[in-house]
Amino acid sequence: MSIVPHTNRRDFLKLAAASGGGLLIGFNWTNAQAQPAVLDATSAEALAASIEFNSYLSISPQGVVTIFSPNPEVGQGIKTAFPIVVAEELDVDWKQVKVAQAPLDTVKFQRQVAGGSGSIPHSWKRLRQAGATTRQLFINTAAKRWGVDATACTTNSGTVIHTASGKKLTYGELAEEASKMPTPTDVPLKDPKDFKLIGSTIRNVDNKEIITGKPLFGVDFYRDGMLFAVIKRPEAFGLKLKSVDAVAAKAMPGIVDVVTFDNSVAVLGKSTWQVLKAREALKVTYEKEAALESTADHDRIFDELLNGSTATVRRQDGDVEAAFKNAAKVIKSEYQCPFLPHSPMEPMNFFAHVRPDGAELIGPTQTPERARGDAAKFLNLPQEKITVEMTRMGGGFGRRLATDFVMEAVKVSALAKAPVKVMWTREDDMTGGDYRPAVKYRFEAALDAEGTMIGYKLRGAGINAGNPTREHNFPSGTVANLLIDSAEHKSPITTGPWRAPITNFLAYAEQAFLDEVATAAGKDPIAFRLDLLEKAKKSPVGDVKYDIDRMIAVTKLAAEKANWGKAKTADGKAVAQGFSLYYSHLSYVAQIGEVTMKNGKPELTKIIAAVDCGIVINQSGARQQVMGGVVDGIGHAMYGNLSFKDGAPEQANFNTYKMIRMANVPAVEVHFVDNGIEPTGLGEPALPPTGGAVANAIFKATGKRLYKQPFVEQDVLKGLS
Amino acid sequence: MAQYTLQINGQKLQADVEPDTPLLWVLRDHLGLVGTKYGCGIAQCGACTVHLNDQATRSCVLPVSAVGTSKITTIEGLSKDGDHPVQQAWDEVDVPQCGYCQSGQIMTAAALLKRTPKPNEKEIENAMNGNLCRCGTYHRIHEAVKVAATKTN
Ligand code: FES
Ligand code: FES
Numbered sequence: 126m127s128i129v130p131h132t133n134r135r136d137f138l139k140l141a142a143a144s145g146g147g148l149l150i151g152f153n154w155t156n157a158q159a160q161p162a163v164l165d166a167t168s169a170e171a172l173a174a175s176i177e178f179n180s181y182l183s184i185s186p187q188g189v190v191t192i193f194s195p196n197p198e199v200g201q202g203i204k205t206a207f208p209i210v211v212a213e214e215l216d217v218d219w220k221q222v223k224v225a226q227a228p229l230d231t232v233k234f235q236r237q238v239a240g241g242s243g244s245i246p247h248s249w250k251r252l253r254q255a256g257a258t259t260r261q262l263f264i265n266t267a268a269k270r271w272g273v274d275a276t277a278c279t280t281n282s283g284t285v286i287h288t289a290s291g292k293k294l295t296y297g298e299l300a301e302e303a304s305k306m307p308t309p310t311d312v313p314l315k316d317p318k319d320f321k322l323i324g325s326t327i328r329n330v331d332n333k334e335i336i337t338g339k340p341l342f343g344v345d346f347y348r349d350g351m352l353f354a355v356i357k358r359p360e361a362f363g364l365k366l367k368s369v370d371a372v373a374a375k376a377m378p379g380i381v382d383v384v385t386f387d388n389s390v391a392v393l394g395k396s397t398w399q400v401l402k403a404r405e406a407l408k409v410t411y412e413k414e415a416a417l418e419s420t421a422d423h424d425r426i427f428d429e430l431l432n433g434s435t436a437t438v439r440r441q442d443g444d445v446e447a448a449f450k451n452a453a454k455v456i457k458s459e460y461q462c463p464f465l466p467h468s469p470m471e472p473m474n475f476f477a478h479v480r481p482d483g484a485e486l487i488g489p490t491q492t493p494e495r496a497r498g499d500a501a502k503f504l505n506l507p508q509e510k511i512t513v514e515m516t517r518m519g520g521g522f523g524r525r526l527a528t529d530f531v532m533e534a535v536k537v538s539a540l541a542k543a544p545v546k547v548m549w550t551r552e553d554d555m556t557g558g559d560y561r562p563a564v565k566y567r568f569e570a571a572l573d574a575e576g577t578m579i580g581y582k583l584r585g586a587g588i589n590a591g592n593p594t595r596e597h598n599f600p601s602g603t604v605a606n607l608l609i610d611s612a613e614h615k616s617p618i619t620t621g622p623w624r625a626p627i628t629n630f631l632a633y634a635e636q637a638f639l640d641e642v643a644t645a646a647g648k649d650p651i652a653f654r655l656d657l658l659e660k661a662k663k664s665p666v667g668d669v670k671y672d673i674d675r676m677i678a679v680t681k682l683a684a685e686k687a688n689w690g691k692a693k694t695a696d697g698k699a700v701a702q703g704f705s706l707y708y709s710h711l712s713y714v715a716q717i718g719e720v721t722m723k724n725g726k727p728e729l730t731k732i733i734a735a736v737d738c739g740i741v742i743n744q745s746g747a748r749q750q751v752m753g754g755v756v757d758g759i760g761h762a763m764y765g766n767l768s769f770k771d772g773a774p775e776q777a778n779f780n781t782y783k784m785i786r787m788a789n790v791p792a793v794e795v796h797f798v799d800n801g802i803e804p805t806g807l808g809e810p811a812l813p814p815t816g817g818a819v820a821n822a823i824f825k826a827t828g829k830r831l832y833k834q835p836f837v838e839q840d841v842l843k844g845l846s
Numbered sequence: 847m848a849q850y851t852l853q854i855n856g857q858k859l860q861a862d863v864e865p866d867t868p869l870l871w872v873l874r875d876h877l878g879l880v881g882t883k884y885g886c887g888i889a890q891c892g893a894c895t896v897h898l899n900d901q902a903t904r905s906c907v908l909p910v911s912a913v914g915t916s917k918i919t920t921i922e923g924l925s926k927d928g929d930h931p932v933q934q935a936w937d938e939v940d941v942p943q944c945g946y947c948q949s950g951q952i953m954t955a956a957a958l959l960k961r962t963p964k965p966n967e968k969e970i971e972n973a974m975n976g977n978l979c980r981c982g983t984y985h986r987i988h989e990a991v992k993v994a995a996t997k998t999n
Pocket of ligand 1: 883884885886887888889890891892893894895904905906907
């Protein structure tokens, strides 16, 4: 790939250079064996040659360490976690560290995506090597100056120390000389037991800016002369733009232009309120282009897909037919989940300035590289003519992996020949598509006379869901005879990844069904699962793509912490508990929900989560991710529902679409497994098991199963909010 | 269009806007005070919360023409150095995730503590229940309000 000359990068380099004779270090983050090169930040070569590197870390003579965080920050805490790892190996005081968001440069950083909980697994080793190599460089520099052996030196908080003589030099003092030294190779990494920063409690690096209301987010970007734009899109999926009468809208105060593209009409003007009002004055007609589907149609389609003879086989083990024929007992259930909007608190928005010779894009995106690629293709410009600056994101949850909102800004700016910020209202955001797909599952389990699950069938039916199963997840690998298949309906309603794609509903359905199977087998739900896992350890069936021991460990930790089966309320009443266990995005999470009856209604009082994400990098951030994931999991399972009538969503804002609020939140307890394994991501894995833990606890309390989300609309919970 | 002189964060600020323009957009688009956020526009999420004569108020549904001489405080004016007890508590408890909802949360909490310096659990819940946080930071918000209450006399 070619090199991208960012205007922003120059700014960053200037920033680094401005630290005055400081050191600018580029790391090749793409190789496991980093080949760092060191340059004087103020030299022209540094600026010219910097393109060969993938990341920057600058140290000023005053000892200030600037660490550039390459990945988009969407609330997952990466902008805090990444620098912690670098600073750990570099051996500097956290107080000396400044963190800056790096612009898009996939040559340097390779992976600049916020999604799939993949940032930490991708970068863990690279980050450590970046820090460790620089630390060694400072040791070598000091050793040379003192005329001693490098092995006789050590470091502490940004200072090199010659142990025998007690001589000291700070990294800042060494920076310039270090920049002329050869780069050490094969530098050993710290023994995890010596970690000081990793595993400690470190606050969000942007706290100060956030709590004082500084401009950080895409919506906060303003530039002199830019136009504000809102877009009128079809109100139903399946409609096509037919005619536009913009005369009245154009005559309204502050309106500069109205442009039409694809199925959209954009109103441009001098302020948000003016364009919002003018949009109301547009007279637009549409015609039907595809089926205008309603939720009732989807219910019918689901049944057709579940009963149909065409499905894609995803996994097959043993002889399922025979297992069900020989079964002593068969359990069969269906589970259903609706469409959901992502609803990040910051609605979609983006700034674009398209010029004849290039384009500047600024805003909240989880996939800056894709945004650049799409823009380049549309504008027929080489990628290097397009810059992307990532702002902090007011949440994303997968919505900002798409580029539709970026491309709108690009198109509007190109048509209007002006710098433009396109703003979505909440209604635009909620009715604008890219939803979590709606699905329905049919599960069947065959038990033998001893209550052992000898057969398992799952069919997933999805609307624009692709494969709505995760065929290699537990219980696959533990059941001798298994068939997992799926069928899909293609709909005009657009869908996309939503925090923990597929597993955010699949895990609920699977874990609730396994609870039913355990009950039918007359077994304790945890004992039932442990039994399956222990057996699979001895004789796995087919591929087992998760670590059985880690599954067992989180299960046992959750059971122990929740005092499984024995928990009592303060006044001595039994607490109804429900268990759920899931592996996703490389992390293992077990949860136990607790429910007590209040005025004849079940009330969720607590969720206990046991989490194995390997080494915990930041206690505060990690806990936050788990608690947030659990709250999200409860909220959407309980309340989330986007229904359709004639192709149009029936909910458009938070008055009709209920989101979880403080009063709805139970206590959440988080426990981490401490196993020293390389860390995995946490943005997603805590969410999937929650729905099952809640549903199973409610069953325990009421004897009623929850087969459908949102739970509050099911009979057992009706009237709760 | 009409001229409005608004009392914001102890200053007199002028805006030339249409009378029905919500205070939120006057703050953001015309006065450069972008700490006050848009989340729903219909008084459902609290992201746009400011103080109007010390009362927590949804600026997204307050037309500028209705503001008059009321004293407005936004997140930028809550304290000079970002050290209002609520802001301190928010940092200490490490509340923000994405951070987008937090200026609204902080303004709601600060108004609560002004009115009720030592709120109980229920009072905290009632006051904060109108502010949505999509990242689910509710536990820490609750905790931070309690911490802030210990800092105010
Ligand atoms: S933006 Fe005002 S309450 Fe949501
Ligand atoms: S911190 Fe993200 S919405 Fe509250």
